[in-house]
Structure formats: C-alpha cells, structure tokens
Amino acid sequence: MKPFNQTFLIISVAAASWLTACKPNNAATAVSGDAAIKAYVAPGKYDEFYNFVSGGFSGQMSVYGLPSGRLLRVIPVFSVDPEKGYGYSENTKAMLNTSHGFVPWDDLHHTELSQTNGEIDGRWVFANANNTPRVARVDLKTFRTAEIIELPNSAGNHSSPFITENTEYVVAGTRFSVPIGDNQDVPISSYKQNFKGSLSFISVDKTTGNMNIAFQLQTPGVNFDLSHAGKGPSHGWFFFSCYNSEQANTLLEVNASQRDKDFILAVNWKKAEEYLKAGKGVKKASKYSHCRYDEKSHTATSETLNEVTVLDPAVLKDICYFIPCPKSPHGCDVDPSGEYIVGSGKLAALIPVFSYTKIQKAIADKAFDGEFEGIPVIKYEAALYGEVQKPGLGPLHTEFDGKGNAYTSFFVSSEIVKWNIKDLKVLDRVPTYYSIGHLCIPGGDSRKPNAKYVIAYNKITKDRYLPTGPELAQAAQIFDITGDKMQLILDFPTIGEPHYAQAVSADLISKNSTKFYRIDDNANAYVTKGEKESKVVREGNKVHVYATSIRSHFAPDNIEGVKVGDEVYFHITNLEQDWDIPHGFAVKGANNAELLIMPGETQTLKWIPEKAGVYPFYCTDFCSALHQEMSGYIRVSGPGNNVPISFSLGKTNEAEAAK
C-alpha cells in the first residue's frame, strides 16, 4: 500500500468531512478520515495478518483476518462443535476425555503461537482450558486441534499456555489453589494449611509438537493469574503474577484486596531442569488424560496417565523467588529485549517495571525481605527498574512494539496507554469502548513484534453495535500504530469472549496450509477407497456401513437389513481430492450431530435407531448443482421382519418395486 500514500491523502481530506458530518453525538466515533481505507480489504484481496483470538466461555478459538476484522474460522478446541461434528463423531470424541470423564465444554482464555529463537514460527498455536485444566495444541497446517493434555493438581488453569522462546515448554499455573494429595476432603476454611498451587512445565517435542508434563512445581496456596517467559538474556526464567497472597477463601473481592502488594513469582526453570536430572523430583500419583488426533487415521485416541514428577521450591531454594508487585497483579509481560518485566496491578495506579539484571543481582546479594511460605521474597526496590507514574486506572496487560515502546490496557479508565520503556514516560493514550481487557500487537510478546496494529479486546459492548437483546457480542477495536499516535480504524464484534489473542503475518502460515487429505495416505480402520469397495457388514448387533461420498451421491444409498436397537456405524470416506469440497452426512433423528468430512477423510457416525421405518440420509454441505439429490435411505426393520442386509446404488429391484 506504501506507493499510494498520495492517494490516501486525498481520500483522507475528502472523507474527513464526510465522517465528521455523519458523526453521532458520541466521542467514540472520532475516527480520522482514512480509517475506512485502512480497514478495508477489497473483495479478492487477503488480510495481512491472522489473528488467533481466544473464545473465552465458548471454549473455542477464533481466527480473524486483520485489518478487516473478518471471522475466518472457529477452531473447535475444548467444547463440542455440532457444526463440525467435533466431539460427536466417533473420530473426535476422545479429544474431550478427562479424568472427570467426557467434558464437552471449557473456557479457553489464552492463545500462544509457537516460537523459534523468540520469533513466531507459524507451526502451532496453544490454548488453555481454564475450568477443567488442560492445554491444547492446534496444528496450523490444518487449523485443527491436534493434542490436549490435562493438568493434574491444578484448578482454574489461567496463567497458561505461555511458552519459552524455542517452545521448549508450555507453562500452566493454577488460578485456584486446592487441596492436593491423598486427603482432599478438608474444610474450605483450612485453606492456609491445606491448599496449594502448582505450576506445570509441559515439554514440546521439536519435531512432532507432542506434549508431556516434564515436571510440576508445588507452590504456596495463592492465585496465579498470568505469566510470560524470559527471552534473550532472561531465557531460562519464567515470571508468574499472583494475587490473593492474603490466602483468603471467601469474598475475595474484599479479602484478597487487603495487601498493598502481591507477587510476581520468578522461576529459574533451567535450575529446575538440573534438579530434575539430579533426581530431586518426587513422583506423585495423579490421574490425567492425554488426547491426540492422528491425521493419517483421522481418529483421536486418549490415554490415562498416572504420575507426575513434582519439585518443591520451598526445599529446592534456588528455583523460585517472589517479587512484590502492587496490587493484585494481573498481566505479567516481558519486553522484546528480555530485560524488562512489566507487572500490571489491577488495583494499582502505577506500573512497576522490573529489571532482569537487577533481579539477578538481588538474588546474588540475597537482597531479600524474608520468605513467603518458604520461598525468598526479593526486596521490591532491589528488583525494580522504575515505575510508570499515573498511567491510568486498572492496568491489565502490556504488549510491545519492538521500537522501545509498551502499550498497556487499562480496564477501569478504559484506554490504551503507550509509554516508553526506557524513560517510563507516557507518550499517547486512546479511549477504548468499553473497558478493555487484553490487547494484542502482532508478535507483541515475542522478540520481534510487527508493530502495525494494536487490537483492543473490550469487556463491555453496550451501545457499540445494533442491539441483539440482553446478550451482546463482545467488542474489539483496531488501531493503526505506525505513526506516533494511535489511530482507531475499526470496531469489530467477536465471538465468545476474547481474552488474550495473538497475531502473525499471513505468509508464515498460509504457505503451509493443507488443502485436502490425500486419499492414498488415509489409514483409517474403516476407510473405503473406492465405490466398489463400499459395503455393509453385520457383526452381531453392530452394523458397519462402509460408504463413500463424491459429487453427488453416497455409495451405497439404499440400505436394508438394519434392526431396531442395532448400533449402526456410518463410516463415510469423502473421495474428493480438491480443495473446499467437503461433504456432510446426517440421518434423521440421530442424537449426536452430523459429520462434516473433508476431501480424503473418513469420519464415523454412530446411530441407534429406535423405531422401524425408512430413514433418509443426505449430504449437509452444498457440494454441486445436484447436491439436493445427494441423499439415500436406510430401512430399519422391527423384530418380526427378517430382512437380510443389502445395499446398493442406482439399482432398483423391479420385483420389489411392484410389491
């Protein structure tokens, strides 16, 4: 777009008068004239960035294009998705297994793109389940959830899934401390005695991405909130914010807001690795699920694991250090250089910036203010680089532009404030509508931000869009940050509730995108690689339908011999080998969901018919001019009717037809 600045200028002058004239009596609409052009992605053109946005209480992840704010895809992760059959097909059910059984919903709070050398590499995006603690890995070749691992000894997995700069670890901390160990049936009021936190370090295989819990740190009972890894010089360390150092167990609104300072916990995970190697970890019995989706067999499996290795930092003294941080800290963000750690106290009226160098010196000098539950507390001033004074009210999160500036979101004063990391001076502030939570700059928590936009993810929507009854979409706003001042260019509604989001240049991902699955590579146990191989097989009360779909018919499409109460398994293989030619499969009365089957894929629907009759099935995804014709019938007979198994396509039994 660079060569057209002159054109922009003309538009800017012209459009400015239009926009001013149209402006309602609402300061929120003070957009300058070229905003429309900046946010516009013309038909047939691509967005510049993928924006991976957590869905919050939807349990899913959504992918938006920037700067258009268009929703490109909802990726099902922790919640069932009837649209795609996720969690309903026999192939995907296992993805949602946990130690609590099948859990069809969760609350996905943060997205984190994998990194190599501290830069986003476009391979995977991780996400956390907050309610029933888990971490997921989504494969960015397919935009599908590839793996989910449960976290034992955890509750409220909020400060998660942040990664180290070569994706060595994905990290997850408990928001809610709980009783851990053999006797968990204890009074709630015994919090201080019995409740513990835990921080999980999940290793990620460099090649496959496979996750395993390498170790857990058992911590004092507090509420861990957010975290970020060190980078560059501070690589090897992790920083976790925590609130409720009061260790209250009721009315936290009041009782966890008593102390002037809570903590950031600095964790030397390289030191933890040394202890682990030296056998200082304790293996503890803990049940948790590990679920993987295999792309060749198009099938998920889950296993139950029974043990984790736990390190105790109250004993292994040089792993963990508390740093005092005002007040009820939420965000905990590390700048691109790795030297500065920004704590955002949601009840604070300043922003403390800690220095990695000073923290190291404080530890070497033992500049401690005693201990908290066995863990050394570094003196505030000894760790502090400086404070941003009067930045705004209720700082929550900070992202970086790689040019020496930080952008902090303020929930209470509802604004983004830009400030300089070195001199801690405020440079710019813009209002957000309303009550911003997270914010995102592409690569804004990595070593190499791409500082074109900052996106505000707001918590309150009210009058920003046409009303939709009591329930409203959440609201996001895009600001151009290429100039000295932030410029609002677009409001866009978001699905679910976005918490953290990340963005990345489109080319890092688009070039590797899988377009379809090769049928030759299909290793599903029930694959049908050609229509001639299609068949219906009875095994006791199980009936397996091996069927194919191709424009515009299923083979077979007439099936008889099924009985009331049989378990019917429709194994549908989509024989297409072209991009964007999915087929769907639905059968009347099924009490799970459809199948949505991508080209080259096999998916299985289980159906137990309860009443005799003839049931239609059909393709649910419009696939050709004759899509409406893509249907079939399955006959279900009652106990008194001994109809043999039969199946066909295109053949009409004239003798039967005459009956």
Next chain:
Amino acid sequence: MKPFNQTFLIISVAAASWLTACKPNNAATAVSGDAAIKAYVAPGKYDEFYNFVSGGFSGQMSVYGLPSGRLLRVIPVFSVDPEKGYGYSENTKAMLNTSHGFVPWDDLHHTELSQTNGEIDGRWVFANANNTPRVARVDLKTFRTAEIIELPNSAGNHSSPFITENTEYVVAGTRFSVPIGDNQDVPISSYKQNFKGSLSFISVDKTTGNMNIAFQLQTPGVNFDLSHAGKGPSHGWFFFSCYNSEQANTLLEVNASQRDKDFILAVNWKKAEEYLKAGKGVKKASKYSHCRYDEKSHTATSETLNEVTVLDPAVLKDICYFIPCPKSPHGCDVDPSGEYIVGSGKLAALIPVFSYTKIQKAIADKAFDGEFEGIPVIKYEAALYGEVQKPGLGPLHTEFDGKGNAYTSFFVSSEIVKWNIKDLKVLDRVPTYYSIGHLCIPGGDSRKPNAKYVIAYNKITKDRYLPTGPELAQAAQIFDITGDKMQLILDFPTIGEPHYAQAVSADLISKNSTKFYRIDDNANAYVTKGEKESKVVREGNKVHVYATSIRSHFAPDNIEGVKVGDEVYFHITNLEQDWDIPHGFAVKGANNAELLIMPGETQTLKWIPEKAGVYPFYCTDFCSALHQEMSGYIRVSGPGNNVPISFSLGKTNEAEAAK
C-alpha cells in the same frame, strides 16, 4: 448519507486509481472506488440492516450487520451451544426434545421474518430444521429461540418455514418422502407405492406467536424443495417447487434428472381451511414434540402431542394443482405484486414466470394435462406468463427490488442476473465468487422490498480469504443495487453454511430490544431475589444451591456438606439490573457446560461430583475489575465424612482455619 454524494465522488476518483493499482490478477476484485466507503461503518455508528442468516449445518442462526458484514450474534436454535449453555442448562434442555428423544444438532436452512400486511414487522424470525423436521420461532425482542415445534410425517423439512402475508401460517414441506402410517417397515424400492410427501400448515397466534399444526396435506411421493406464499391478489395460495417427479429412490443425481419438467404445486390454503371447518380432515395418530421457552420463569418445557389433522388433496380435488416447471426446480418465488411466480429449475437454461391470473383462469377452464397421482396438472402454457431466455446456467433463487426487477442467483454460471419482470429482459449481470446459492434483498420476498443491497451467499470459497486448512468459512458478497448496475462493495465470510437469509431495516427491531430481565418479574421456581435469601438445601440425594451473582461475588461462595454422587443443582440468579452485565458460572469437571446468566435471570446447572475434594467455581464472563476474584469453593465429602450442609459468604471459621 445522501447529502455527501459530492464527497463520495471525490473519494471515488481518488480511490479508484488506488484500487486498480492494488488489484491482483483476479477479475473478482474489480470493485469500483467508493466501495470501501460504502461498506464502512465507522466505530460507534450502527449498521443500517439486520441480516438474519441461516447457519446451515451449524443448526444456528447468525445475525450480521449490513453493510459492514459484521457478525452481531449467533442465536442458538436447533443445536446445543456450549458457549451459552443452550441445551445444557436445566432451563434450556427441553427445547431440543423430539419424538426421537433429545436431539442436539440440526441443519437450519431458511430464515423467514414475520409479516403484517405483507411487510416485515420485526416481531419474530422463523427457521426450519431440515434433518429432524422442526420449525422454530425466535423472538426479536430478546434474540432467543422462544418455541420449536416438530413435524410428524415429514423427513427433510426443506421447503420451510415460509409464511403467509399476515403470518397466519408458517408452512413446511418434506424434501424426502417416506412411508407414513402404521407400517413404515417397507422395502425402499416400494417408493412409488408407499412413500408420501406432506405439507404442514402451522398456525401462528397473532398476539403470542404460539405455533400449532393446523393441518397437513398428504401428497404424492416427490421431493418438495422450496416454497413461497402468494400475496396481495394471490394471498390464500401457496406455491411449492418439487423435484424427483420420477419418484426415484436411488442415485437421484441421475434418476431424478430424467424428466424435462417437474412441478410447482399450487395450494389453495383458504380452500383447505374450508374443508377443515367442514370436518373433512382426518385425525391421524402422530407423535411430535412442542417446546416452549417461558421468559418469566426462564425455563423451557416440552410436551408430546399425539395427533394431526390430515387433508387428502387427491380426494379434495380443488386444494392442489401441479404446474409443470423445467427442470428440477429449486427456488419458487413470488413477486411483490403477488401476480408473478418464478420457478428456478436448477438444470434449466431459462426461467419460467407463471401468472397467478392465468393459473386461476386455467383452473376455471380446466386447462389440465391429466393428473399426477390424483392431482390435476395445469397445462404449462396455460399457467405461463413468459420465459426469461438465456439468463444463465443453473438458476436457483430470485429476490425482488419492488421496482419491477428480479434478481436471480445462478449456481453453475456463478452470477447474479437482474431482469425485468414485465418484459423478461436481462438488465445486468455480475459474477459471484464462487457458485452462489441463495441471495437476499432486504424485504426481497415481501410486498415492500428495501432495495439498497443484494447479498450473495456463495457455496464455494477456495481462494477468497486467507487459507485455514482444508476447512474454509463460507463466503458472502454485498452488492449496492441503488443504481442501474450492481456494484460489488464487500466480501465477508459467514459462519456455518448460509442458505436463505433475510434482512430488515434496523429500526424495526432495535427500538424493541430487551436490555435486561426485570428481577421483579422473575418467576423461576428456584429464584433467589436477594443475597439474604441465598441458601443450600438438601432433599435426599439432591442438593439445591440457591445462589446469587452480583459484581463481584457469588452468595454463598463457600459450600460444604455435599457428598460424592449427590445431584447438585446450582440455581444462579443474576441480580444485576443493567444492560450487558451477564455473569457466567462454571464448576471444575462438570460434564455439561457453563451457565451464562443475563441480568435478572435464573439458570440452573446440574452437577454430580464423582470424587471427594474441594472444587472451585467461578464467573466465566468478565464482569468488573474484580472479576478474577469472583469465585468460590464447594467441598465434596466421601462416604465416611459426615459434614453437615453449610454455606457462607465472607465468614471464615477461625476454629476450622486453625485445624
């Protein structure tokens, strides 16, 4: 915007050079210069239209703003929605009951806004479930599904839910004929003998909107596809397209594409009403569900009904008439005057336009070509007003602009073609990317279209957006139709698969939008109207938690005395009385979903704990600066531990704490 045309002109000239210069090698991007400004809705400004878009295989309905293409809300209708707890909360489960039991998924194909005097009135929007036949009514004060009625004797409820001009009836026709009656366990090949279609006329109460099946017409076994009511002079009639007049039961792609003409079925429903009054209907035993959501008790109930009244048009000769229509007709659309009925044969290379006046004359003159399965067939030429010659390939649907023009979508030639209804001449054509299905003009099937835009809902996406692996969002495109020529202004991705969609001027709906529920009106059986009334009550193995939520705590937030295996019911009342302050509720390990509770509402989550321990619960919807503190604990004791029921907020038992 009218006063600013001069400004537009300037922008247009300036931006045109920019857009031309940026244009990729893809004819699809031939947008003219003012498109960006036309599609742009500045931050803080409202869209002009609500666009109610069917979600297809998502089973939901989505609401977009026009012209921005922004997704304002997904309304859960026929599929469970873990994001909102729809289908999971005890309050909403009953909405998805059917004669097949609880059905958590369906395929929602068409949206239809209620009308008064043939104009959209903004009260309700109806939708059809295609797979397990049902019709839903969504209340546009709350944007919530208020009612769902199942359709017995039906399969593939596709030609639905189209309405008469005063919303007297919502109509639903079967796409798949099936055996009906006592013995449905018959050979599939006996289609011609045993399979029947059915058309349901569902009455709608003028005041409450409540639906009831007034009567069904039993028809020959064919595939009804789409339909529209007459209006003005043709009010009292309904028109249904059908394919598969070959009555094939396998490989329909070939076998249902044999005949040059299939049919449009013209139904004189006023005549049917007369027969009904005269007692000519036959009551037939048929099980079906009727589900209603009560806004005062915030609770759904469902009942099973056992009987429908059926009229047989092969006996009651003057209700139904077939009109031949080339070839495999899909769309069946009536122009604003009510005189012209447009049939779109998806394998036809012309568009037949039928005349209501000529149809009436043909019936009076008995200008018939015999009968089809007992129903008179009007001679093609006797019903025909004329044909649009060489309009394009694969016509599917037609909408109207109220200025004498029709806009028809062409799937095969991938375009929208504008033509004049009187002289049947083609006036304009634009390409669509790719393979358009439905299209929509605001009010475009009513007596009073608001012809500002036509929106194309395309079936193929391929390269229109950044790739997201094998699965892509569907694609819609907005065209400005205020001039003689259609002008493409925006591409926007859509969620699920959009089929029919309708749009309406925003003010018709926005002015009536409910902002919150009055707590004084809350008639839920488990409501807690103030914190002082909160309590926990054991009844056998059931534990009822009567709790409240208000920024930023639950009352109570410490609960003990629950035992493993108890059925715990969390009845949460949101005490807030302000717009956009929902609270959520989640408890670790729950195997249903969260609750999302609007201000003034009570919702109930059922939880059966399986293991002793202390479980956190928390608010899932960011509600205040102290939202993270909005949490609590519930203790679950094992069989050997006789902990009495207790509950509290803000009180710590110091004796217990010391244990």
